[in-house]
Structure formats: C-alpha cells, structure tokens
Amino acid sequence: MEGLIHYCWMHKLFPLKELKTTDGKSIEVIDPGLHNHNAGPDFFNAKVKIDGTLWVGNVEIHDKASDWYVHGHDKDGHYDNVILHIAGQIDTTVQTSNGHLLPQMQLDVPQKVKNHYQELITIDQYPPCYQIIPQLTTLMIHSWMNALQTERLEQKTEAIQQRVDQCNGSWESAYFVTLARNYGFGINGEAFETWARSIPLLDVDHHRDNLFQIEAIFMGQAGLLELDAIPERYQQEALKEGYFTKLRDEYIYLAHKFSLHPMDFKLWRFLRLRPQNFPHIRIAQLANLYFQRKAGLSQLLECDTVEKMENSLKTSVTPYWETHYTFGSSSEKNEKNLSPFSLNLLMINTAIPMLFAYGRHKSSDKLCDRAFDFLEQLKAENNFIVRMWKQCGLKVENAADSQALIQLKKEYCDKKDCLRCRIGYEYLKRDK
Numbered sequence: 283m284e285g286l287i288h289y290c291w292m293h294k295l296f297p298l299k300e301l302k303t304t305d306g307k308s309i310e311v312i313d314p315g316l317h318n319h320n321a322g323p324d325f326f327n328a329k330v331k332i333d334g335t336l337w338v339g340n341v342e343i344h345d346k347a348s349d350w351y352v353h354g355h356d357k358d359g360h361y362d363n364v365i366l367h368i369a370g371q372i373d374t375t376v377q378t379s380n381g382h383l384l385p386q387m388q389l390d391v392p393q394k395v396k397n398h399y400q401e402l403i404t405i406d407q408y409p410p411c412y413q414i415i416p417q418l419t420t421l422m423i424h425s426w427m428n429a430l431q432t433e434r435l436e437q438k439t440e441a442i443q444q445r446v447d448q449c450n451g452s453w454e455s456a457y458f459v460t461l462a463r464n465y466g467f468g469i470n471g472e473a474f475e476t477w478a479r480s481i482p483l484l485d486v487d488h489h490r491d492n493l494f495q496i497e498a499i500f501m502g503q504a505g506l507l508e509l510d511a512i513p514e515r516y517q518q519e520a521l522k523e524g525y526f527t528k529l530r531d532e533y534i535y536l537a538h539k540f541s542l543h544p545m546d547f548k549l550w551r552f553l554r555l556r557p558q559n560f561p562h563i564r565i566a567q568l569a570n571l572y573f574q575r576k577a578g579l580s581q582l583l584e585c586d587t588v589e590k591m592e593n594s595l596k597t598s599v600t601p602y603w604e605t606h607y608t609f610g611s612s613s614e615k616n617e618k619n620l621s622p623f624s625l626n627l628l629m630i631n632t633a634i635p636m637l638f639a640y641g642r643h644k645s646s647d648k649l650c651d652r653a654f655d656f657l658e659q660l661k662a663e664n665n666f667i668v669r670m671w672k673q674c675g676l677k678v679e680n681a682a683d684s685q686a687l688i689q690l691k692k693e694y695c696d697k698k699d700c701l702r703c704r705i706g707y708e709y710l711k712r713d714k
Contacts, residue, residue, distance in 0.1 A: 283345050283370055283391070284343065284344060284345045284370070285701055286391050286395070286396070286399055286701070287343050287345070287368065287369075287370050287389055287391060288317070288324060288343055288701075289701045289710070290389060290391050290392070290395060291311075291314050291325070291341070291343060291368060291389060292314050292317055292325070293314075293707065293711070294311060294314060295391075295392060295395055295710070295711060296311075296389070296392070297390050297391075297392050298392075301387060302387070303332065303366075303385045303386060303387050304372050304385075304386045304387070304388065305385070307332055307333040307385065308331075308332070308333055308334070309330060309331070309332055309366075309387055310330070310331040311328075311329075311330055312329035312330060312331060312336070313327075313328055313329040314328055314341070315327050315328030315329075315340065315341055321360075322340075322360050322361075323340035323341065323342045323360070323361055323363075323364055324340075324341060324342050324343045325340060325341040325342075325343075326340055327339070327340070328340065328341045328365065328366070330365060330366055332365075332366070332385055337365040337366070338365070339363045339364065339365035340361075340363050340364045340365065341364065341365065341366050341367075341368060342355065342361060342364050342367050342368070343367075343368045343369070343389075344367075344368075344369045344370075345369065345370050345371065346369055346370065346371045346372075346373050347367065347369040347371065347372045347373050347374050347375075347376055347386060348373050348374045349369070350367060350374075350376040351374075351376070355376075355378075356376065356377060356378065356379060357379055358379060359379050359380075361378060361379070362378045362379055362380055362382070364378065364384060365384075365385075366384070366385055366386070366387060367384045367385070367386045367387075368386070368387050368388075368389050369386065369387075369388060369389070370388070370389065370390070370391070371388065372386055372388045394713070395710050395711070398709055398710045398712065399700070399701075399710060401709075402698075402700045402706060402709060402710075403698050403700070408670070408695070409670070409671075409674065409691075409695050410700075411700070411703075411705050411706060411708075411709045412674045413709075414705070414708055414709050414712060415674045415675045415676060415705065416675045417708075418705065418708060422704065422708070423676065425704075426686075426704040426705065427682075427683060427686040427687075428686075429704075430685075430686035430687075430689045430690055431654070431657065431682050431685055431686045431689075433689055433693070434685050434686065434688070434689040435634075435635060435638045435653065435685075437689075437693075438631075438635035438638070438639070439635065439638060439639040439642055442456060442460055442635060442636060442639040443639065443643075445459050445460060446643075448479070449479075453579050453640060453643070454483070454578055454579050454580070455483055457577075457578065457579040457582065457636050458478055458481070458483060458577060458578075459475055459478040459479060460632055460635070460636060461478075461568075461577060461628070461632050462474045462475060462477060462478035462568060463475040463478065464627070464628055464631045464632045465564045465567070465568060465628075466561075466564070467559060467624070467627065469551055469555060469559070470550060470551055470555075470559075470561055470564075472549075473545075473549040473550050473551070473561070474561070474564070476545055476549060477503060477504050477545055477565075480503045480542075480543070480544075480545055481499065481500065481503055482540055482542070485540040486499055486572070489536075490572070490573065490575070491573075493569065493570065493573040493600060494528075494529075494532065494600075495532060495536065496569045496572055496573050497529065497565075497566060497569040497600060498529045498530075498532035498533040498536060499533065499536055499542070500565050500566075500568060500569045500572075501529055501533065501562070501565060501566075501569075502529070502530070502533030502536070502537060502542065502544055503542060503544050503545060504544065504545060504547065504550070504561060504565055505544040505545050505546055505547030505548075505549075505550075506547055506550075506561065506562060506565070506609075507526070507529055507530040507533050507544070508544070508547055510547070511547040512526070512608065512609050512610055513608070513611075516608065516609065516610030516611045517610060518610070519610035519611075519612075520609040520610030521610075522610075523609075523610065525602045525609070526609040526610070557607040557613070558607075558618060558621075560607050560608060562603065562606075562607065562608050562609070563599060563603060563607060563618055566599040566600055566603040566618075567597045567598065567599055567618070567620065568597075569600070570597045570598055570599060570600060571595070571597040574597070576594050576595070576596075576597070579636065579640065581594050582594060582633055582636060582637065583637070583640070583649070585633075586652070588629070588656055588659045588660065591629055591633050591656065592625055592629065594633075595620070595625055595628050595629065595632075595633065596619070596620060596625065597619070597620060598617050598618060598619045598620075599617070599618045603618060604616060604617055604618060626660060626661055626663075626681070627663070629656070629660055629681075630657070630660060630663065630681050630685065633656075634653045634656050634657055634660075635653070637649050637650075637652055637653040637656070638650055638653035638654075641653065654682070657680065657681045657682035657685060658680050658681070658682045659680065659681075660680060660681035661680065661681060662678045662679065662680055662681055662683055662684035663681065663684040663685075663688070665684075665688075667687060667688050667691050668684045668687055668688070670691075671687045671690075671691075690703070690705075694706070
C-alpha cells in the first residue's frame, strides 16, 4: 500500500476533500517534489503550503506513521529537513533527530484508484491494461515508447560495460563476447558467452590468415573436438571422414602452444534446437566472420548505414559444414548463411547496443543517434510479445517499437510494476 500512497502523492491523485494536517491545518500541494529512489527521504524539494505558509523541503511517506520509528528516521539527521510526513494511517506523532515535531497528513487513496490497482495486479488476461490502450493518445504512446527504447539500450549498455570490465577494459573483446552470446539466440546464449571468454583473441590473431587454425581453436575451446562430444552413433563416421581428426590434432598443437583449456561440452544444449542453430554451425560461422576480419568493433564503427552494418555481419560456413550439422552426421549441401531473420536479430541485439554503449563511453552523440536511427530502419521483431501488443491495438512499425514493447513487458508487466508505467498511470486515474 505504501507504493500506492507514493504514487497518489507524486501524481496528485488526492481524495475529493480538503487536505489537512492531523491538527487541522490546511494543506496545498504546489509541487510534490522529485521522487527519490535511493537512500533518504522519499521526495526531494517539495513545495507545500501549510496553513498559508510556503514550505520547501523533503517529504517522507509510510503505511503507518509509527514506521518512522521502525525505520530509525528519528535518529537519522538526513530526515531533519522533512517538512511533511504522510501516512495511510496516523497512529503516533513523529519527531526528527533534533527533537522537532513534524506536521503529518493522512493520505487516503481514492477508492477508484484502489479498485483499478487491484484490477491491474489480479486480472488474468494479459496485459491487464488492455482495455485502455485503444483510448490512449498518439502523443502519449510515442513519448512512452521513446522512453522505453532508451531504457532498453541503457540496460544493454550496462551489460556491455560489465563485459568490458571483465575483459580488462577491452572494448574489442567485449564486442566479440557480446556477438558470440547473441549467436546463441537465447537457448545457448550463456554457453556462447562462456566459450567466447575462453578464446584468447590476441593469440588467435597470430593465425588470423588461416581459417582452418581459427576453426580448430574455436571448435576446440567449445569442447566439441572431444570424441565424447559426438553422439556415439556418429563417432565412427566422424573418424572415418578425417576432418574431425585433423581439427583435433591442430587444436592439440595450438592448445599446447597457447596453454588453452576447453570448456565442458556438456554446457551446450541441443534439445528442441533446429539443426541450423547447432553450436557447430554457429561457431563455424563465427570462425569465418573472424577470418574475414568482420568481427571487430572497429569494423562496426565504420558502418554508417544499415546496409553496411548488415554486410559486416554476413557470414557462412567452411565447406565441411555445408554438408554437416555435427561431426559425422552428413546432410544435403547447404551454404548455411545467416538468414535475414538472424541478421536482423544480431543487428538489433548486438551491433546497435554496442554502437550506443561505445557512444556513451566516448560521449559521442553521433554514435548514439546512429543507434536510434538504425533501430527505426530495421524490421520489427516477430515474437509472441510483439504479437500480443499488436492485438491490444499498439502499432509496431520497426525494431525501435518492438524493442520498446519487449522492455515494457519484461521490466513492467512481468514485474507487476504498473505504478512506474505510463499506461498504468492512465489506467489508475480513469473515472470508470
């Protein structure tokens, strides 16, 4: 309930009666203040008239007034500049650490707001705010979608920055790890990130002109050059073909040279995975991309159009993998290029976030703006989240829209954080 009281104060959703302190003084809220999400009072720099006198300072809110003492605010000097204490239930007087008795106001959440909030957190139909979406203004939707797009890119920037830190400050290595993770396309994302961290790129660079050696290191570090990694029914055929043995022998030599240790091949998942998404195929594609010198951040930064960015990510496999999905398991010949669908996802989830993150790192508005421009030029994702919002009446015209709506579902709807959502605000304040 405290969160709902916060919400009503912040948006001035007050009951239809005069606001008064517990000792009968009139209250006029000029400005509820800036909501503080960190330690300290709940709202900073509020402006409140109490009995005709203007007060400027902080506001603290609780379910019950006695929570002031439960939380130790009476002994904390950070709360000495509170000008008004608000609670859903006033069960005691409160004072600051310097002994000052604070004015208090009981804030009753309007019944309609309570009812609407209860609907939002209990309705089974998803999303629960679907009824109001067709009534929202184009300006409100556009503004909220823009904010969500930025929020999603900033969230991805934090993840990329963590990878940079883990890669000892190397943005090139962090880009390779990010690219590899997204080559897992969800199911094998964690395994691909683990694999990419195990690749000593500086050592691989010594063999960058030799695709066979690159593939040997990449496959070997993935643990896929261990005989036990091949299903038993394919082992004899793999040995007979010879390619597996050649790669394994080359990896043994390079592993000794660079002190390499492979990851556990059991981390890879194959269940309900389409053959074109098998890690063997994706790793072969990454090896080819690296060999073509297209897997680096410097190449990405040179892409000033979507077409150039797409070309920088296009890749295929080596000849052996044109007729195989795993070692020893042959298939019809297929170049196994990245599909347009996969390329679109890689641009959305890897290239563009990396542009934005590096732009923030370099304080480059040019790179950040390019990231937003590219999102607006790319096709929207087609997944159940996007289709759900379309059914509710929201237009999804490009990748910027689909990314915003994915952010909305994952960070607001799934967490039932309707009080921070602008659509939730519109739902709560409606009359019916």
